Amino acid sequence: MNKKRWSGLLSGVGAILLFFGVWFLSAHLLNKPLLPNPLTVIARLPYLVEKQLLWHLKASLFRIFFGLFIASSFGFLSGLLIGRCTKGRAFFDALIYLTYPIPKMALLPVVMLLGGLGDTSKVVMIVLIVYPQVTVAVRDAIRQIPSDYYKVYQTLQASSLRQLIQITIPATIPSVLSAIRISLGTALSILFFTENYGTEYGMGYLIMDSWTRMDYPAMYGGILILSGLGFGLFLVLDWLSCWSCSWQE
Template sequence: MGVWWLASLILQKTLLPSPWTVFVNIPSLFQKEMGLHIQVSGYRIFLGMLYALSGGFILGLLMGSLPKWRYFFDPLIYLTYPIPKMALLPIVMLLGGLGDSSKIMMIVLIVLPQVAISVRDAVRQIPENNYDVYRALKANKWQQFCQITLPATLPGVLSGARISLGTAISILFFTENYGTQYGMGYFIMDSWTRMDYPAMYGGILILSSFGLVLFLLLDLLSFWLCKWQRD
């Protein structure tokens, strides 16, 4: 913050307003449509993360438990994951349209492979004798899953979500510049084109705060679900 304030004093240009100017302008943004922009971006992030975490968890379980699934999906993920996801944006927009679907699909493409690999590795690292103990106690498959597999894979799911969340928000920022009039990405770039720099910087700060809230929610979810890791 001090560097920002000092740079604004040195440059003395409208393209870099002082922090005070930006902060004072933020309440006026919420008097317009800022709440709607946050709501739209939050909706896209929530659905994208929900689909990616659910799909990645199921795929990771299958890859970790069944060799045929692993032999098929391992090369596929390793081959396609290094491709820059922005290069796939034209294809995704052609298939999913210009609305919410294409933006959610981009988030899924980023998050799902990381979650699947994390869950796959967690499943493969579970000692087989853990299951032997429960089999000796006549536990069924569902009980073995709830008592062994799920606790072993949950940290991997949440770690994958944390690692991917920042990238997902960045991709959402770019995708919201196409075929939409709402979303934080659209608001920031629209303010830039109109040379409304206080609004642009305010939008960046709000987007950053939005990401911080999401990370804190993931930490809270991890604290609640992974009770055995609190110590």
């Protein structure tokens, strides 16, 4: 392991220790059941496993992965179309600027009425959050590509497909991953909120169910696992960035 990886590992361990240290100190100073110390919460995790934790985690993972896949796929394609389109640029830009600022939570009742209370509405809400950001990121990345790059390939008589594969797509991948990173936290928040409606499985349901029963160690255990899920997704995105964008270094 090189020096850079060791430094990253030590920084990660240090951040985790600081987080648990502040948590432990806060619990000690407050000294109330509503904020148990991290050791109590960790000791409660086997109980959560008995309460079908894996099924809750599986349901949340399916919704977040499926939503991110749909949003990133269609967002990439639409951003590619808008970015390369010159004739309808003003129309598509106006359409994005009109729809993008709409608060996605305001659409939750409409989505639930049309998609029901099952997985469909939850996935659709994630798509509504991530899709516009990916579209805008890809559009802007394409418009920032210097035209000289394409002129060189045109001089070499390269086909449009080859220009797309070797210029456009590599230039947009970092923007796609950055957009997903930015919207991931909001997507997890929306997932937590939507999992309290019409379902009995999901980390959001598990956390709120523990809260209503005043089982605070189990509630914080669910929050800790949900945070770990987000942390793991960020690590996956970082790995994808290093693997697919190694040319940036």
